[in-house]
Amino acid sequence: xxxxxxxxxxxxLAAAFATAILFVSVAAAxxxxxxxxxxxxxxxxxxxETAERCGxxxxxxxxxxxALLFSPGNARARLRLAxxxxxxxxxxxxxxxxxDGITLPGSPVSMYCALSKLLIDQxxxxxxxxxxxxxxxxxxxxxxxALRPSVSVRPAPGSYSSPVSFEIEPCDGVSFYYSLSDxxxxxxxxxxxxxxxxxxxxxxxxxxxxADGLPSRLHVFCYDIR
Numbered sequence: 678x679x680x681x682x683x684x685x686x687x688x689x690l691a692a693a694f695a696t697a698i699l700f701v702s703v704a705a706a707x708x709x710x711x712x713x714x715x716x717x718x719x720x721x722x723x724x725x726e727t728a729e730r731c732g733x734x735x736x737x738x739x740x741x742x743x744a745l746l747f748s749p750g751n752a753r754a755r756l757r758l759a760x761x762x763x764x765x766x767x768x769x770x771x772x773x774x775x776x777d778g779i780t781l782p783g784s785p786v787s788m789y790c791a792l793s794k795l796l797i798d799q800x801x802x803x804x805x806x807x808x809x810x811x812x813x814x815x816x817x818x819x820x821x822x823a824l825r826p827s828v829s830v831r832p833a834p835g836s837y838s839s840p841v842s843f844e845i846e847p848c849d850g851v852s853f854y855y856s857l858s859d860x861x862x863x864x865x866x867x868x869x870x871x872x873x874x875x876x877x878x879x880x881x882x883x884x885x886x887x888a889d890g891l892p893s894r895l896h897v898f899c900y901d902i903r
């Protein structure tokens with residue numbers, strides 16, 4: 678048997694296996710929710726997650742959307758729908774889903790983190806910082822501020838009479854970005870010290886981003902190198 682034929686057979690078997698798992702899961706869920714009525718959103722979420730685990734992105738997205746029709750406040754269904762849409766290269770729809778969720782009462786911190794990460798993944802770091810800054814001083818805002826990463830640099834800002842090696846102190850799981858311009862598209866990933874030369878004034882903007890996509894506040898460090 679040719680290698681190509683073997684590959685085709687394996688693909689068909691894998692697809693059949695995934696479909697079988699999905700049908701078994703649907704049957705199990707139907708039996709379970711028969712004895713626990715009144716939970717269509719939870720059932721649809723369960724089916725969506727099962728479809729997603731089987732690699733069936735579009736059916737999963739449809740099931741998550743149906744779950745939200747029954748219960749717009751189902752945060753997990755909303756987060757999974759946004760993730761599936763983002764993976765399917767539909768960031769605009771994913772953003773709309775998350776922004777709708779944030780307007781609902783009791784929106785969890787994870788919803789804010791997901792939207793912030795989505796913005797950063799699209800190169801919209803300034804928007805992500807402004808979005809989290811605007812979360813307010815309520816419970817959600819206080820929780821977000823407590824989770825935002827910090828920024829420490831060396832040497833301290835000030836005036837120097839010789840070249841200076843500007844460094845951001847590393848932190849596990851945190852990425853750092855710096856800019857020497859006020860342009861929103863001028864952010865650079867910080868992977869090495871930045872040499873500040875004499876005869877220049879430097880205004881360095883720095884933002885840290887945690888692993889879950891939560892940005893720090895905008896930090897500004899000024900150096901006058903004479």
